[in-house]
Amino acid sequence: MRESPRLCDAQEKEVLTVNIIACVKQVPDTEAQIKVKADGSGIEEGQIKWVMNPYDEYGVEEALKLKEKNGGEVTVVSVGPARAMETIRTALAMGADKGVHICDPVFDGADAFVVANALAAVIKTLPHDIILCGQRAIDDDAGQVGSMLAEALGLPQLTLVTKLEYTGSTVKVIRPIEGAQLSVETVLPCVVTAQKGLNEPRYASLPGIMKAKKKPVDVKDAAALGIATDAKAKVAKTIPPPARPPGKIICGDEPAQKAAELGRLLREEAKAI
Amino acid sequence: MKEHEFYVGMEGREVFWNIPLPAFEILLFALTAVAMAIFGYGVYRRWQMWKAMGKPEMRLDNMGERVKAVILEGLLQVKTWRDLYPGIMHGLIFFGFFVLIFGAAFDAGQHHVTEPLFGWTFLKGNFYLGFSFLLDLFGLFVLVGVIMALDRRFVTKPDRLGYKGKMDTTPDDVIVLLLIGAIIVTGFIVEALRIHVTNPPWEYWSFVGWLLAKTFTGVELDTARTLHLASWWVHAILALGFIAYIPYSRLLHMITTPANHFLQSHKPTGYIEPIRDFENAEAFGVGKLEEFTWKQIFDSDACTRCGRCQDGCPAYLTGKPLSPKKLVQDIKTFWLEKAPAAVKAAKAGEVPTEEEGGKALVGEVVDLHELWACTNCMYCMEHCSSSIEHVPKIIDMRRYKVLTEADFAPELQLTCRNMENNSNPWGVGAHLRGDWAKEMGVKTLAEDPNVEYLFYVGCSGSFDDRGKKISVAFAKILQEAGVSFGILGNEEGCCGDSAMRAGNEYLFQALAQANIDTMNGYGVKKIIAICPHGFNAMKKDYPNFGGNYEVYHHTEIIAKLIADGKIKLPEALKGRFVYHDSCFLGRYNKIYDAPRQILKAIRGIEVVEMERTLDKSFCCGAGGARMWMEEDIGDRINNTRTKQAMDVKADTIAVGCPFCLTMMADGIKDNQMTESMQTWDLAELVVKAMGKEEIKPPVDTCAV
Ligand SMILES: Cc1cc2nc3c(=O)[nH]c(=O)nc-3n(C[C@H](O)[C@H](O)[C@H](O)COP(=O)(O)OP(=O)(O)OC[C@H]3O[C@@H](n4cnc5c(N)ncnc54)[C@H](O)[C@@H]3O)c2cc1C
Ligand code: SF4
Ligand code: SF4
Secondary structure, eight states: OOOOTHHHHHHHHTTTEEEEEEEEEEEEEETTTBBBBTTTHHHSSOOOOOEOOOHHHHHHHHHHHOOOOOOOEEEEEEOOOHHHHHHHHHHHHTOOOOOEEEOOOGGGGHHHHHHHHHHHHHTTTTTEEEEEEESSTTTTTOOHHHHHHHHHHHEEEEEEEEEEEEEESSEEEEETTEEHHHEEEEESSSSEOOOTTTTTOOOOHHHHHHHHHTEEEEOOEEEEEEEOOOOOOOOOOOOOOOOOOOOOOOOSSSSHHHHHHHHHHHTTTOOOO | SSSSOOTTTTOOTTTTOOOOTTTHHHHHHHHHHHHHHHHHHHHHHHHHHHHHEEEEEEOOHHHHHHHHHHIIISSOOOTTSHHHHHHHHHHHHHHHHHHHHHHHHHHHHHIIIIIIIIOOOOBHHHHHHHHHHHHHHHHHHHHHHHHHHHIIIIIOGGGEEEEEEEEEHHHHHHHHHHHHHHHHHHHHHHHHHHHHOOOOOOGGGGGHHHHHHHTTOOOOHHHHHHHHHHHHHHHHHHHHHHHHHGGGGGGGGEEEEEHHHOOOSSSSTTTTOOOOOHHHSSSSSSSGGGGGHHHHHHHHHHOOOOOTTTTOOOHHHHSOOOOHHHHHHHHHHHHHHHHHHHHHHHHTTTOOOOOOOOTTTTTTTTTTHHHHHHOOHHHHHHOTTTTHHHHHHHHHHHIIIIIOOOOOHHHHHHHHHHHHSSSSSOOOGGGGTTGTTTTTTTTTTTOOOOOOOEEEHHHHHHHHHHHHHHHHHHHHHHHTTTEEEBOOGGGGGOOHHHHHHHTTTHHHHHHHHHHHOOOOOHHOOOOSSSSSHHHHHHIIIIGGGOOEEEEEEEHHHHHHHHTTTTSSSOOOOOEEEEEEEEEEEEHOOOOOOOHHHHHSSSTTTTEESSSSSSGGGGOOOOOTTGGGGGGSSOOOOHHHHHHHHHHHHSEEOOOOOOEHHHHHHHHHTTTTTTTTTTEEEEEHHHHHHOOOOOOOEEEEEEEO
C-alpha cells in the first residue's frame, strides 16, 4: 500500500503525483588526486574536492523530471559525514524539495549493508513510490547499495536503467544488456538504479541555489534510525596502485626511423609484439 | 533696366529681400511656432518613453570627460572619420548643415535683433563676402554628402547598410535625404533668383547661386520675383518641416547620439558591472526589456543603423545570425512596441501589466543563436559612432539564461562544472596546475613570498599542452633577465573570465574571490599574466572584490626587458611574420605597440600586417566563452582569421594569447597549411631568438 498522503488528492483529481526518493552519495571528484594514508587505513581527505556521485546526478535528474511531469515531491537522502550536506544542497539546488542527512560517526566504516539499512530505515518513514539510486558510486565502485536497499525494503529493483517511463501504477524501464536491450516493468513502489544515458543532469539555476539554502533538511543520527551499525565487510587495507613506469618519447625528425625504433622497443622492451 | 545701382563698400544684401513684410513675417513666425510645437511634442513624447522603462542608472560622474566626449564625438565626429567614405559623407552633411544653421542664425540675428534694436548690421563688406562664400561652399558640401549617401543607399549598397545581403533602407531614410537635398537646392534657387534680379557685382562670392543665376538668363524680372517668392516659401516650409520631422524620424539621432556620447560609460573598456546581491534577488540578468537600465534601452534609440559595428563583427562576418546592429535595432523595435503602454501605466501611477502571449526578450526578440554567437570582441563598441554599449547587454541576457533559467549549451555547462570542481575549464585535476614548472626551478609564493611579481599562469598555461610551453618560455625569459617572480602553483585558480562572459557571474565571483583571497594572503602587488583574459579580469574586474593589483601582460614585460637590454636576441629567425591582435589585449587594453616592438626586435624576419589589424583586428573566435562552445553555424571564425593571415602570405602568426594560439593552430590545420604555416606565442619566439635551446615540452604531455 502506498503511504502517500497525497494519494487521496491525486485520486480525486485524477492526477498522478509521485513521491520520489533520490539516494545521493558524496564522492571525490573523478579528477581529484587520491592519496592513500600511510597506514593504509583509507585515503587522505584534505585536498579532495567532493562532488555528488555522477550516477546519482542521473537519479536526481530523473526524479526531478518525474516530478515536473506528474507532480509530487522529491526527497534526497544521504548517508555521510557533515560535508555530505553540500551534496544534499546540490540536489536541492537542482530542484529537489527536501533532504534527509543521516550523519553519525558510527557510519565511518560502514559497508554497503549498513548504508542500505540506514537508507531503508529512513525511507520507510517517508512516502515513496520510486526510489532512485545511482548504479554504483564511483569511489569504491561497489554497486551494491541500490540492490541491498530494495531487499531491505522488500521492493522490486530495476538496475542499470537508461530509460524510465512512469505509467501511474507501474514503472517501465530499459536496461542495456550485452548486445541488446531489456525492457522491464514492475509495480510501485520500486527501486531503480540509474546508468549513464538515462538523462542529462541539469545545471542548477542560481535562484535554485539560493532557495536550496532554505529548504528543509532533516539530520538524523544512528540512534534515531534504530538499526544495527556493524559492518558485514570491513576494508582491511587501502593500497595505492603501483606507480606507472615513466613513458618514453621517441625523438627524431625521420618518421621512418622513429617507427622502426618504436617497433624495436615494443618487441624487445615491452615484449608486446 | 537695372534694379539697383551698386558701388564698392555696399557689399551685403537685404535679408528679407522680395518678401512682403510684415504680413509674411508674421506668417513665418506662426509656421515656425507650429514646427517648433510639433518638434517639442515629439521630443516630449519620446522623453516620456525613455523614462517609462528600465531600471535606474546614474551616468553623471566624470562630467569633464562627458563634455569632452560630446565635443569630440558629437561635434568633431571623431568616430565617424575612422571609416573614410562614410566619415566624409556624414561630415559633409553634418558640418555643412552646422554652418548653414549658423548662417541662418546670422541672418535672423541681424534682421530681428541687432538691426531693429541697435541699428547694427554686420552682414556687409568683406565679412558678408566671406560669409556668402562659406555658406555656398557648405551648402554644396551638404549636397555632395547627400548624393554620396544616396549612392550608398541605392548604388554601392555596402553590406553594412543591410543584414545578410538585404538592405534595410526604410522610406524614412529616403525622405530624410531628399528633404535635406531639397532644402539645399531650394536655398540655392532662392539665392540664384535674387542674384538674377538684383544682380550685384560682388555676388560671384556666392558662387553656386551666382552660377545658377546664369541659367535664369532671359527670365523676366517680374517672373523671377514671383518665382523667388514661391521658392522662398518652399525653402522655408521645407526647413521648418525638417525641424518638425526630427523627433519622428531617424533625424532624432541629432539629439540621441550626442546624448549617448555624453552618457557613455567611463569605466574601463569591457568592464562588466558585477551582480552585487545574490542573496536577495529573485531573478538574475535581463530576461525582460524593463530589466535593462533606462540607459541600456536609450542606447537603442541612438543607433543610426550605420552598420559600423556589423562591419567587423566576427560572428556576423562568418555567417552567424548575430549582428550587433540588428540586435540593437530589435531591442529598439521591441521598446517602441512596449513603451506606449508603459507611458500610460506610468501616468496612471501603475506598474505596467505583463501582457499575455507577449514576445520574450531573450529567445524571441533576441534569438538564442544571436545571444551565444558573440565573442565579446568589442569591435562593435569600439567603432559604434553612437557610443552604444552592446556587450554588457549581451552579458546581461546571458546571465538570465545561465543564472535564472540554467538553460544553456551542454558543453558550456560542462565547462562551468569543471571550473567549479577543478577551477579550470577542462576539468583536469586541480592538483596538476603547477606541474609545468616542476623542472624549471620556479618557486611558488608558498615557498618564497618575497618576490616582485606574481606570474599568474592561468588555465591554458597550466593545463593545455600548447599553453604550458608559453609558461615555460616566459618563465625562462624572466629567469634569464633576473626578474624576481613566483607562481601560486596549485593555489592558483581559474581567473573566471570565461565564466563571467558566459553569464555565470556567480561562478566568476567565486573563482575571483578565491584568487583574491590567495593573492592578498601573500600580499601580492604586481601580477604578470600570459593570458589576456586573466590579465583583463584582474585589472578591471577584480578591484570590485577587493583585488587591487598592478597587472601586466607578458608582452609588456618582455618589450620592456628588451628595451632595457635585460635580454638579448642574437639569434636570427626566418620567415614572414604577422601579429594577430588579441581582442583582450588590443581593443580592451590598447596594447598594440608592445607585441610589435618585440617582433621588431627579432632579427631576420619580415613583419607584415593583416588588413584587419590594430583596433580593427578580427577576433580569433575564442572570447566571450566561445572557446568552450561548439561553433556549428557558418564558417569557423578562427579559420577565417587564419585565411586573413594567408592573404598577406604570412608563414608565421605571432600571438600574445593562449586562446588565440589554440585558435590559430586549429585554423592552420583546418586550412591545410601545417606544412607552410606556424603559430607561436611571442614569448616562445623570444626564447628562440635569445638562442636558448629549443624548449622541451613538459614530460607529461607525452602520455604512453
Ligand atoms: C552488473 C554488475 C556488474 C559488476 N561487475 C563487476 C566486475 O566486473 N568486477 C567487480 O569487481 N565487481 C563487479 N560488480 C560489483 C560491483 O562493482 C560492486 O558491487 C559495486 O560496484 C558496489 O559499488 P559502490 O559501493 O561503489 O556502490 P554503492 O555504494 O552501492 O552505490 C550505489 C548507489 O547507492 C547509493 N548510495 C551509496 N552510498 C550511499 C550513501 N552513503 N548515502 C546515500 N546513498 C548512497 C547511491 O545512489 C549510489 O549511487 C558488479 C556489480 C553489478 C551490479
Ligand atoms: S563584441 Fe564582437 S562578436 Fe560580439 S557583437 Fe560585438 S562585434 Fe560582434
Ligand atoms: S549600433 Fe552603433 S555602429 Fe552599430 S549601427 Fe547602430 S550606431 Fe552604427
